[in-house]
Amino acid sequence: MVSTPKAPKAPDPTQTAAAQTATNVDTAIANAGLSYVNQYTPDGSLEYKVTGQQTMTDQNGKTYQIPIRSAYQTYSPQNQAIYDQTQQTQLGLAKLANDQTGKISGILGTNVDLSAGNVDKYVNDHWQSGFNNQWDRDQASLDQSLADKGISMGSAAYDNAMRDFSTRKQAASDQYLGDMYSNAQNSILTERNQPLNEISALMSGSQVHQPSYVNTPTTQLPNVDQAGLINDSFNQKMGLYDRQVSQSNAAMGGLFGLGGTLLGGWAKSDRRLKEDIRRVGTLDNGLPVYAFKYKDGGPTQIGLMSDDVRRTHPDAVFEHADGFDRVFYERAVA
Known part of the structure; x- marks a missing residue:
């Protein structure tokens, strides 16, 4: 009888998968190693260092040691000096803002009073005396003018002149109070908000700046189709x-x-x-x-x-x- 050729043994799926996994892991480690490129510029540097290892176990129980890398950014000496000075300034502003908060704790617990009575009081306290002084001077000037004309106090002409003066003063006072009412409201709000705005300004100058990270370039090696190679070899043997x-x-x-x-x-x-x-x-x-x-x-x-x-x-x-x-x-x- 003619000898019958022996058929090739089919690939073990588990071994094929393990070979493909090992190839993929090796390729991934190689890609990572090629991607971590140290960078050096006049403003500073970026360096990658292996700081540990991570153990990975596949479905077949085989373990792999994956390197863990950390990125280290370093300023140039000049930029480091600027950074340190900026940090000190921001820290000082933050402390100053913290001190100021004690002074406004009472303000925050009090409602803003924009009632008519409080607004009128504000106008009287801040501007009414100037208005009255001006009209007092105008009345003195009128008295002198009437005296120079021979119009004596108590005469009909004098009384008529005083009534006219009082009417003009009252009209001017009403107009003045109307104009000053909105100004008084704005002034009350400004006095209330001023310390808050100061603290806000201090805090904005002392904000913590988030670190900026440089994107890591990537270099990709193609994965070797280990499973495909094993199957191709088997198919050739079968042929x-x-x-x-x-x-x-x-x-x-x-x-x-x-x-x-x-x-x-x-x-x-x-x-x-x-x-x-x-x-x-x-x-x-x-x-x-x-x-x-x-x-x-x-x-x-x-x-x-x-x-x-x-x-x-x-x-x-x-x-x-x-x-x-x-x-x-x-x-x-x-």
């Missing part, structure tokens, strides 16, 4: 196996066909009678099987060579009267 099986089947079919026609007889198997010889298989007893054509014509056939048979089964070979060997296949394939 070779299929071809070998086909050749083996062809050899067996041809040999059996030859045995069927020559069973109990002798076949011309001398190598000298054949051409286009190529080995296509092996019998279970070790004899090579060949495809060939007879030199005197005919199709491709499958069979043995007498010189091979003579070495293992000499009783299955004899030399014909024509000088060429014959092989008794029934004995040769035993």
